Amino acid sequence: MADKAGRRLALVTGGGRGIGRAIALKLGEKGFDVAVNYNNSAASAEELCEELSALGASAGAFKADVSKAGDVAALFKSIEESMGTVQVLVNNAGITRDNLLMRMKEEEWSDVIAANLNSAFYCTKEAIRGMVKARWGRVVCISSVAGLVGNAGQANYSATKAGLIGFAKSAAREYAAKGVTVNVVAPGFIETDMTSVLKENVRSAMLRQIPSGRMGSPEDVAKAVAFFASDEGEYVTGQVLAVDGGMTMC
Ligand code: NAP
Secondary structure, eight states: OOOSEEEEEEEEETTTTTHHHHHHHHHHTOOOEEEEEEOHHHHHHHHHHHHHHHOOEEEEEOOOOSSHHHHHHHHHHHHHHOOOOOOEEEOOOOOOBOOGGGGOOOOHHHHHHHIIEEEEHHHHHHHHHHHHTTTOOOEEOOTTTHHHHHTBBBBBHHHHHHHHHHHHHHHHHHGGGGEEEEEEEEEEEEEEEEEHHHHHHHHHHHHHHHHTTTTTTTHHHHEEEEEEOOSGGTOOOSSSESSSSTTOOO
16 A cells, blocks of 8 residues: 555556456555556556556556466566566466366366466565565465365366465465565455356356355455555465355355
């Protein structure tokens, strides 16, 4: 937020569409400048930057495949040169390659691990040094309820989303004393391209499991991320917040 230290810079991976787009907009509304990373969605990332500028935020769109370490190094270099040091990192980029375990191909496993989990390692490693130096930083990883309770057909995806939780908790312990928090948002069933492919019978079965009686919106997730990114969240680290309409409460 812009309250204590002027405008801060947030990077949202996979920010061009879906949940990442809503997060970028929410952070822009809250007074952050925003670096929007995209891989394929160039046009919508550029359009988002215009919307962010209209909110008074500095914004830039940066192409990188965050599943590749070399791309991530180049991404941070070009953000540093054009916008400054990343103070808030949102590890949002993610893919699904669903299949039953006994049919899952090696590639379906490794592509999901690379896009969802390796990306968070590469980006957080790049970002953390600057955060520690500034004695202020926020990392938010977008996991999933699939990482908490599993999901048939998503052994690869669930493994990455559970992996993000262990990763975030370990990083939270390493950097808590340096003013850097690392937290996790675990969305439930959210209305985006990722879920638009689901068949009607799957959707209605999912809906029956949600006490709130509706799918979540990308904005529901963005509000939780904005809290973790704020000064108000300074004493909250290593936490997992499910944004799921009560789906996984125990
Ligand atoms: P989406 O609509 O399919 O969008 C996926 C985003 O990830 C896109 O912006 C895409 O960028 C980006 N991305 C994927 N691979 C990338 C890569 N290698 N490098 C850079 N960007 C990459 O999905 P979504 O629903 O918004 O999901 C966003 C996050 O929330 C994901 O981590 C997902 O697992 C998680 N999540 C979603 C739900 C849900 O119900 N929708 C539930 C729980 C968790 P390009 O378009 O530019 O390629």
